[in-house]
Amino acid sequence: MTMRKHMKSSPIPDLDNLKGAALENGKETLLRVIGLVFRYPWRFALATATSLAASISNLAIPHLLGASVDTAHSLLQNHDVSSDAVIQTLSFASLLLVAAASFRGLFQMISGYQSELIAQAIGRDLRVAFFEKLQRLGFDFHDRIHSGELITRGMLDLEGVRGFIENGMQRCISLVLLVSFGSFLLFSEDVTLALVTLSFVPVIGWRAGRMGLSLRRAWTRLQEQLGQLTRVMEENLQGSRVVRAFSSQNFEIRKFDTAGDAALSLSNERIRVRASGMTMITAGYYLAMIAVLWVGGRRVAAGQITIGQLTEFLTFMTLLQMPVRQVGMIMNSSARAISSGKRLFEILDLPPTVHDSFDARELVVDKGVLRFEDVSFGYDRSAPLILNKISFQLKCGQTLGIVGPSGSGKSTLAHLIPRFYDVTTGRITIDGQDVRNITLDSLRNVVGIIQQDVFLFDDSVASNVAYVDPDAEEHELVDAALTAQIHGFIGTLPAGYATRVGERGVNLSGGQRQRVSIARGMVPKPKILIFDDATSAIDASTEHQVRRALRDATKAQATIIISHRLSSLMHANEIIVLDKGSIIERGTHERLVRANGVYAALYQAQGGANLERHPLDEETRVSA
Numbered sequence: 001m002t003m004r005k006h007m008k009s010s011p012i013p014d015l016d017n018l019k020g021a022a023l024e025n026g027k028e029t030l031l032r033v034i035g036l037v038f039r040y041p042w043r044f045a046l047a048t049a050t051s052l053a054a055s056i057s058n059l060a061i062p063h064l065l066g067a068s069v070d071t072a073h074s075l076l077q078n079h080d081v082s083s084d085a086v087i088q089t090l091s092f093a094s095l096l097l098v099a100a101a102s103f104r105g106l107f108q109m110i111s112g113y114q115s116e117l118i119a120q121a122i123g124r125d126l127r128v129a130f131f132e133k134l135q136r137l138g139f140d141f142h143d144r145i146h147s148g149e150l151i152t153r154g155m156l157d158l159e160g161v162r163g164f165i166e167n168g169m170q171r172c173i174s175l176v177l178l179v180s181f182g183s184f185l186l187f188s189e190d191v192t193l194a195l196v197t198l199s200f201v202p203v204i205g206w207r208a209g210r211m212g213l214s215l216r217r218a219w220t221r222l223q224e225q226l227g228q229l230t231r232v233m234e235e236n237l238q239g240s241r242v243v244r245a246f247s248s249q250n251f252e253i254r255k256f257d258t259a260g261d262a263a264l265s266l267s268n269e270r271i272r273v274r275a276s277g278m279t280m281i282t283a284g285y286y287l288a289m290i291a292v293l294w295v296g297g298r299r300v301a302a303g304q305i306t307i308g309q310l311t312e313f314l315t316f317m318t319l320l321q322m323p324v325r326q327v328g329m330i331m332n333s334s335a336r337a338i339s340s341g342k343r344l345f346e347i348l349d350l351p352p353t354v355h356d357s358f359d360a361r362e363l364v365v366d367k368g369v370l371r372f373e374d375v376s377f378g379y380d381r382s383a384p385l386i387l388n389k390i391s392f393q394l395k396c397g398q399t400l401g402i403v404g405p406s407g408s409g410k411s412t413l414a415h416l417i418p419r420f421y422d423v424t425t426g427r428i429t430i431d432g433q434d435v436r437n438i439t440l441d442s443l444r445n446v447v448g449i450i451q452q453d454v455f456l457f458d459d460s461v462a463s464n465v466a467y468v469d470p471d472a473e474e475h476e477l478v479d480a481a482l483t484a485q486i487h488g489f490i491g492t493l494p495a496g497y498a499t500r501v502g503e504r505g506v507n508l509s510g511g512q513r514q515r516v517s518i519a520r521g522m523v524p525k526p527k528i529l530i531f532d533d534a535t536s537a538i539d540a541s542t543e544h545q546v547r548r549a550l551r552d553a554t555k556a557q558a559t560i561i562i563s564h565r566l567s568s569l570m571h572a573n574e575i576i577v578l579d580k581g582s583i584i585e586r587g588t589h590e591r592l593v594r595a596n597g598v599y600a601a602l603y604q605a606q607g608g609a610n611l612e613r614h615p616l617d618e619e620t621r622v623s624a
């Protein structure tokens with residue numbers, strides 16, 4: 001238990017050094033987020049135009065009110081005017097006010113509606129772009145970043161960006177338009193009172209700037225912590241069987257609690273920053289209002305402005321009350337957009353390490369000869385190599401067996417063929433074409449790999465088998481299932497091929513999952529087929545049957561079999577024994593047994609001469 005440590009939050013180690021830059025580059029990120037709206041220029045133009053119209057309608061209200069007060073005041077002082085005429089004038093002014101308020105409501109509604117449509121569309125675009133990026137980034141990326149962290153970025157961070165476009169940006173535009181046009185009107189009425197009225201604007205600017213910076217820091221930390229929380233939950237759900245098997249629920253709950261508490265305290269910090277920033281802004285606003293009343297009252301008394309003009313100034317201040325209150329929300333939303341945008345763009349901007357070169361060509365398969373030429377590979381350039389100068393050649397119709405202790409590099413070797421990773425030195429060719437010079441799609445259509453870790457989608461057996469080729473004919477699926485010795489079992493399922501396998505294929509046994517996975521690998525009939533310990537969970541007798549079926553099915557293919565079980569690969573044309581990334585022995589089964597080395601020892605350990613050799617193995621062995 002003492003060994004248990006909480007996961008450290010270092011989502012993308014290589015990108016950690018960018019975190020400081022994330023704060024400095026806030027403006028750039030915000031501009032990039034804002035720039036997203038230009039994907040929908042007409043909608044954005046309509047949203048801005050209607051926001052402008054709403055601001056103008058809004059500003060007409062204080063002006064009309066001021067004019068009405070002045071008119072009513074002068075009419076009431078004029079004893080020659082009948083009360084009906086006063087009521088008529090005031091009714092007309094009221095109608096104008098209702099019209100202005102209605103237009104404001106209408107324009108605001110259109111502007112809000114358009115902004116929401118733009119935000120939803122951008123949310124969709126970003127989600128698709130993010131998902132597409134995840135499909136393109138290589139294994140090395142997925143090795144380094146936790147899927148929980150990616151889910152947080154693809155959902156919560158994306159929502160932070162979308163939310164700003166939907167609310168923050170529109171409110172910010174409305175506030176700026178209101179203050180700008182309002183200032184113009186107020187200055188044209190009375191410069192002194194306009195200065196007093198707008199005296200709180202610099203306070204907003206100063207406080208909002210400071211608040212924005214603190215909120216950005218708080219959001220960056222909070223988003224990272226939320227990523228940590230998602231990681232804990234995701235890992236717990238993935239490993240729910242292990243958790244229950246070791247009765248570790250309480251440990252897991254404590255782990256989640258700790259991550260949750262950290263997120264809560266960061267969230268509280270954010271609330272505190274916002275509340276303290278808003279206190280000063282609100283105080284500045286009310287002080288300015290008092291000052292308008294005091295200075296304005298004196299100017300009315302001195303006959304410098306009319307009572308209607310004072311009403312106009314005070315109504316303008318009242319109109320600003322709501323947008324000023326929203327400054328905190330705008331700053332919060334923009335701070336979140338910056339921190340979230342940064343985290344989102346980090347992924348969107350990552351170039352895939354394994355990608356098509358600019359002059360990549362389609363792979364042309366003739367004889368289907370796979371060659372490893374002095375191939376060395378390391379996952380990390382600073383760490384020791386995992387594979388050392390590996391060379392071999394494999395032709396169509398031949399089988400290569402790879403055996404070796406755990407961690408000797410067998411799967412790594414297999415992963416280099418479809419370019420899950422690129423070789424560090426040396427080269428891999430298919431019919432003389434370096435795999436780095438051919439398109440990934442054409443390469444991966446030719447190389448099929450049936451992996452050690454079986455992953456089935458929560459779909460029907462048929463959909464899983466036909467995953468690579470959804471248009472495959474029914475007989476092709478049946479043929480593949482027959483080869484994998486799973487057709488009979490599928491027939492016993494309640495809905496046959498239409499039976500759902502459950503999440504990760506939970507409704508099937510380990511061996512059944514492996515056989516469905518083999519069937520899936522057989523459907524596209526790749527020229528080079530790799531079995532990476534793909535039969536480890538299948539019983540020996542069924543495995544014999546699988547191999548027997550494979551013998552016919554893979555006659556025109558080059559096959560690589562990686563296995564700890566010698567019976568799986570004894571029939572190969574060549575067997576290579578790997579140890580610490582180097583080939584230490586190679587040859588046919590008989591030659592290796594005669595050599596009395598590591599392979600022979602393994603052979604003896606697995607039963608030696610008594611190791612049952614199925615007659616089919618003899619039949620299938622082809623001299624090299």
Ligand SMILES: Nc1ncnc2c1ncn2[C@@H]1O[C@H](COP(=O)(O)OP(=O)(O)OP(=O)(O)O)[C@@H](O)[C@H]1O
Nearest residue numbers: 143379386404405406407408409410411412413452
């Ligand atoms: N994605 C990775 N990043 C860094 N190191 C890795 C990665 N995958 C494997 N390794 C390391 O590379 C070495 C070879 O691993 P590999 O999976 O190729 O061995 P293997 O021979 O297939 O083992 P096994 O028989 O247990 O499946 C191991 O030391 C392993 O720790």
